[in-house]
Amino acid sequence: MESSPASPQRSGKPARSSASGRPARSGSPLRKPAAAAQRTAPEKAASVPVPDAPVVLEIDGLRKAFGRAVAVDGVSLAVRQGSLFGFVGPNGAGKTTTLSMAAGLLRPDSGAVRVRGVDVWGEPQKAKSLIGVLPDRMRLFDRLTGAQILYYTAVLHGLDRASARARADDLAQALGLDGSLERPVRDYSVGMVKKVSLAAALIHSPALLVLDEPFESVDPVSTAQSVDLLHRYAAAGGTVVLSSHNMDLVERVCDAVAVIVDGGILAAGTLDEVRDGRSLEERFVELAGGRVAVEGLEWLTTFSV
Numbered sequence: 001m002e003s004s005p006a007s008p009q010r011s012g013k014p015a016r017s018s019a020s021g022r023p024a025r026s027g028s029p030l031r032k033p034a035a036a037a038q039r040t041a042p043e044k045a046a047s048v049p050v051p052d053a054p055v056v057l058e059i060d061g062l063r064k065a066f067g068r069a070v071a072v073d074g075v076s077l078a079v080r081q082g083s084l085f086g087f088v089g090p091n092g093a094g095k096t097t098t099l100s101m102a103a104g105l106l107r108p109d110s111g112a113v114r115v116r117g118v119d120v121w122g123e124p125q126k127a128k129s130l131i132g133v134l135p136d137r138m139r140l141f142d143r144l145t146g147a148q149i150l151y152y153t154a155v156l157h158g159l160d161r162a163s164a165r166a167r168a169d170d171l172a173q174a175l176g177l178d179g180s181l182e183r184p185v186r187d188y189s190v191g192m193v194k195k196v197s198l199a200a201a202l203i204h205s206p207a208l209l210v211l212d213e214p215f216e217s218v219d220p221v222s223t224a225q226s227v228d229l230l231h232r233y234a235a236a237g238g239t240v241v242l243s244s245h246n247m248d249l250v251e252r253v254c255d256a257v258a259v260i261v262d263g264g265i266l267a268a269g270t271l272d273e274v275r276d277g278r279s280l281e282e283r284f285v286e287l288a289g290g291r292v293a294v295e296g297l298e299w300l301t302t303f304s305v
Contacts, residue, residue, distance in 0.1 A: 053080040054116075056208050056239040057102060062111035064097050071097040073263040075111070079208075079241055079256070084234050086254035086271075087243040088280075090288050094263040095243045096136055096212055102241065103133045103210040115208050129157070132201035136212035136243075138193070142186035146177060146196045149185060150203055157204035164203070171199035174229050176222060190217040198226055202233065209233070211242040215249060227253050247281040259287050 057079040064072045072094040079085045089095050100106035102113050104120045104127060113120040120127040140149055147168060154164035172178040175195045185193065194214060201209055209230070215223050230240055230253070244250050250257060251271065257280065258268035266287045267274045275283050 053082055055079065056081045056083075056116055057241060058112075058114040058117075059098070059102055060112045060114075062098060062101055062108045062113065064094075064101060064106070064108050070263055072101070072108075075260070075263070075265055077258055077265065077268060079239060081207075081237060081239050082234050083239055083256050084230060084254045085239070085241045086250040086257040087241060087260065088245070088247065088250055088257060088284060089243075089260035093260045093288075095260055098260065099210050099212050099241065099243060100135070103131055103135075104128050105133065105135065129204070130207040132204065132206035132209045134194070134197045134201045134209075134211040134214050136216070138197050140185045140193060140197065143184060145184055146172075146181040146188070146192075149196055150181070150199055153200040154203045159204065167203050168199070171202060171229075175199055175225050191219055191222050194218050195222060195226065198229075202229075205238075207239065209238060209240045209242075211240065213244060214242055215244055215246060223249070247279070247284055251275075251280040259284055261288050 055078045057077070059075055059077040062072050062075045063070070075094070075098055087095055087099065097106065101108045101111075102120070104113070104124055107121065115127050115130045118127045118130065144152075150168035150171065151161075151164050154167060155161065159167070168181070169178070172181050175198065177192070177195055177199065180188070180192060185196065188196065194217065198211070198214060201211070214226065218226065230242075234240055242250075242254070254271060256268075256270050257274050259266050259274065267283070271280070274280070278286075
């Protein structure tokens with residue numbers, strides 16, 4: 001068997017566009033017209049998820065404790081195909097723990113996760129082939145270039161070398177990375193690492209994307225590029241579950257949302273159902289405990305000269 005090159009050569013070809021809204025059977029469904037790449041602001045979520053669309057991610061009664069501290073307590077969710085599903089909650093609410101279990105990175109104490117009907121823990125290899133993951137604070141091999149990260153990720157997922165390079169080129173152009181892939185990852189900003197990690201999560205065209213804080217430390221232009229790509233992915237039949245502390249961004253990007261507090265789901269449904277006539281931030285603050293009346297800070301009105 002021929003050995004992999006130490007530094008894969010990129011083709012330098014522009015991204016090829018696809019007018020089809022269907023998921024591609026071979027190659028990436030994410031190739032985009034050049035005009036779409038010029039957008040500089042996130043779009044509003046295109047539609048509410050179709051009620052009878054098949055369930056892609058089914059979470060049933062997940063529980064996880066670390067010692068005596070219960071991080072997740074009986075979480076159940078169903079996320080349908082084509083949805084951009086937001087997962088929000090205060091710090092320490094159980095978001096990362098839940099997403100890690102959903103992606104097969106952390107074994108639950110009890111409960112089950114199925115992706116397209118495949119048990120994540122019963123058939124882990126098959127399930128993980130259906131999932132793309134961007135963990136929070138992900139560490140990449142920083143001596144590799146971005147091109148190498150994408151190439152080796154694709155090959156490990158079973159893509160041939162030509163497809164691996166072509167998809168890396170497509171994703172690099174879509175995310176504004178085409179001038180940076182030959183640089184080592186150690187020279188990347190935090191935002192660039194996030195974009196390369198997103199590209200790596202997408203390169204095998206998974207059925208489900210699990211993204212933990214994908215927009216943290218990412219500038220507005222890069223966020224817009226990432227959001228546009230996620231919309232194209234969802235429109236082609238992909239499904240996204242993402243966490244974020246940015247309520248405004250979740251409200252603009254997602255069509256469904258769940259609010260988790262103290263390890264339990266307090267509200268879940270379409271964006272309109274969860275908001276209940278208010279902004280998502282107002283509803284979130286209400287569910288998370290509301291604003292606390294502060295007393296005894298009269299000295300704040302007495303300023304030193």
